[in-house]
Amino acid sequence: MTEQELKTLTDEALIEKGKKAKTYAIINAVMIGVFVGVAIFSTYKKGMGFFTVFPLFFVFILLKSGQEYKVIERELKERNPR
Template structure:
């Protein structure tokens, strides 16, 4: 899947992308909280391994999406669309 840079998107594509990311923010926060809980439980049970690494990877991926959201919002301000 080829992801376009925010500067390459048209105005309508940019607005659609920002709206889709805004609606998923609460869900991402919930998933990150659950994954932190899994990590804490794993450390509490003294089993640091794959059960700990998978949530860390998923948290990284979700935080990477928030960086994309920031880039999209900067592009919105640059185009005076917000």
């Protein structure tokens, strides 16, 4: 979601989106931990291979998708600077 679309939302809708984004951020953090753990375990057991690189690819995707949470948080702070 772009910043322009966020500016058109009402305060209540933005707060609701912020709650959902926070939940997704926690889920992403857990998934990133699992993928990194699988990559480390795979490297330890069998050395570098497919199961080392493949989970790290998903970590990259999850990190990119987590940018929306930061944009929503920034917009919330701009509207209510407490």
